[in-house]
Amino acid sequence: MNDAMRSGEQGRLSTVTIVAAVVLILLWIQVAYNYVSKERQSRIDHYVRSESLRINNQADILSINFGRNLGYLAGIPFVVANNPLINNTMKRMFNTAPEEQDTAALKNRWINDPQLADLNRYLHLMARHLDVDLLWVMNNQGYCVLSNNTGQGSPIGSRYSDRHYFLMAEKQRYGRQFAVGRTTHLPGLYYSSDIRDDEGKFLGVAAVKRNISKLTHLIDNGLTLITDELGVVILSTDPALLMKSLPDGRIDEQSEDARRRRYRQESFAKLELHRRPGEAGEELFLLGNDTVPMLMAKRHRPSDDIIIHVFGRLYNIGQIESDGRWMFIVLSATGSLSILLLLGVVLFVARNRQQNSVLQEMNRLLQQQAYTDQLTGCFNRRRWLELGTLGVERVGRYGNPLSLLMLDLDHFKAVNDRFGHSAGDEVLRRFAHMLQQMVRKFDVVGRLGGEEFSILLPQTPLDRALVLAERIRASMQMMKFRFSGQEVTVTVSVGVSEYKSKQPLKDFLQQADDALYEAKRKGRNQVCTAQGERHRVTAKTPR
Structure with missing residues (x-):
């Protein structure tokens, strides 16, 4: 009887153990499922929010760019x-x-x-x-x-x-x-x-x-549509969508004659753009037979009667759902915290790499801004002086000739005062572009400040520097500007100097600046050397 009772207790214990194991496994599976579901939804929400922010920023930038390109037309x-x-x-x-x-x-x-x-x-x-x-x-x-x-x-x-x-x-x-x-x-x-x-x-x-x-260059990323006020696609990154009508477009309200006169066609195929609600409450779209859902950001420009639609495909949603299923299997099978830690490390490494990439790009942009004059694209004063110091050191090492042009636009302030700073900026941009077209790749063009520019000419003696200076002066004199319906000519004065052995860069610059001052004193639109000589050189053969 005692043996029978012990046998029954062992059976009950085994049954309780099995039931407890099943219950605990079911409870763990339920916990794992709840955790994975919550984690998956959180990642989807974060991804959707970040993509929504990205395409909204892109839509804002597009709207600004269209404003810059079309604003003056009205x-x-x-x-x-x-x-x-x-x-x-x-x-x-x-x-x-x-x-x-x-x-x-x-x-x-x-x-x-x-x-x-x-x-x-x-x-x-x-x-x-x-x-x-x-x-x-x-x-x-x-x-x-x-x-x-x-x-x-x-x-x-x-x-x-x-x-x-x-x-x-x-x-x-x-x-x-x-x-x-x-x-x-x-x-x-x-x-x-x-x-x-x-x-x-x-x-x-x-x-x-x-x-x-003329506007296609503005929409070269992703899927972007530009429609008119009736919902007709007039510009798109996908040419196959051109001259189609949005599902809610009002083109059908127009008569066939009105459509033919305005668009030179009477019928418009409907764009297969289907709406579907997202899990986070956002509105998603599917285009044609595409199974990848998209977000949309829309910007209306009433001043141009156009609407900008920027779409962002949510490619990573499928990957997020796949990750959730995998995590559920792993957690259900092992119950190991190490998997969660490993996923945390992987996520940390991925985010750290992304942050490092962003920092590197920011450093590159900052370095470019530190070296370049934003208006003209020439080297700024700081970078030009650094390169000038290197140029002088090379002359001292190898003994090659080195010349310097100091240039200043004549009566530039009068252009600003009469036609506005935008006109002055246009003069500076075109003058800088002309300089960069006329010099060699290893010549150093810099904007030292205001309307003053300087060109460092390695391996160039004084006579060849004078030829270039006169070409620049003559080209600028022939350049025509039109502001407020008036044709305007802007001239330039140039001071030229040649580097002397063991001469400090400061003295070298002062020598060229003195030559520029002499050119200004003699009536502007001149080319002068440090000795005060006035030059008119005809350069028939380019340097």
Whole structure:
């Protein structure tokens, strides 16, 4: 009986042990499952938040870049519309096109009009200087009277009274619109301004166009769509999506005739962009048959009637879910804390590498900013003096000739005072670009401050330095600038010196600076040496 009782107790103990083991295993599996689920969701939430931040930053940057590229366009028609010559011409051209007039006849008559031809040339120069594709003026009937393009594809003689930008300007509203060109067949963004006489009478519309192809460089990363106000894709990193309509686009509200006149097509395929809710409450999208979900950041630019859509594919969600399943299997099978520690170490190493990579990139950018003048791209004063010291040391070691040009733009302050600092910056940028084009790769061009530049010329005797200095002076004198409709010439004075044996860099610079002062004293637009000699050298053969 005792043996039977002991046998029963052992059986119960075995049963309890087995049950306890099963219960503990089930409890551990439940704990592991809960932990892995929570960890997986936390990683997904963090990843989605970081990707959302990234694409929102990218959308902000794109919006800023589009603003920089398009912001000035709206002001161009206003300037043209307020030109007295344009205004007087549009008074003369008021109601001058009968409804039955043939377009070709109108074009031939107006292009051959001498007064209109002068204004066409003015528009041509203005469009080329402002880097716009089309600049034209329409009379009150919508007929194009003036244009920068008088050749093939010229809009002169064509009628645009049905265009949205014309109708908005006619109502004294800010005109802008995306459309496909009626004569060029090229898509672009249009901006317009009304032309009126002193009594407010409507005389016509001035308009400008920037071709969409000029904006493709702004969206070279990831999947980005630019749509107009009706939801038609007008620019995309994926050419296959162009001229398709967003699912919620309003293009179907337009008549077939309106679509054909604006877009040169009547039907628009719908973009297969499907919405689906995310696990963290965010809105995700799927494009066509793509199984990778995407986030979207949208920026509306009402000043240009365009909407920027930036998409970010969440490639890592699948990897995060796979990691969660693997962790669950490991934790359920072993219950070992070492696995969690190992994952923590791996995560730490990965983040540490990422941080190191970010720090290295920041150091590289900081070093570049420390060496370079941000406006002109030349070496700044500090870096130029460092390279100048090295150049002088090499001369002392090898005995090669070394020359120095000290350059200063004449009357630069007057340009700033008269046309503004943006004009002054343009002069500095173009002058610096010219210098970098004219020197050798191992010559050292630096901006020492303000409008003062310096060029260190290794292996160059004084006579060859004078040849280069005169080429620079002559090239700058021939360079033309146009500010506020005025043609402006800016000259440069140059001081030239040759390094003397064992001469300190400070004395070398002072010698060139004295030569520059002499050039200024003698009337500017001069090339002088340290001895005060004035030079005019004709360099027929480049250095």
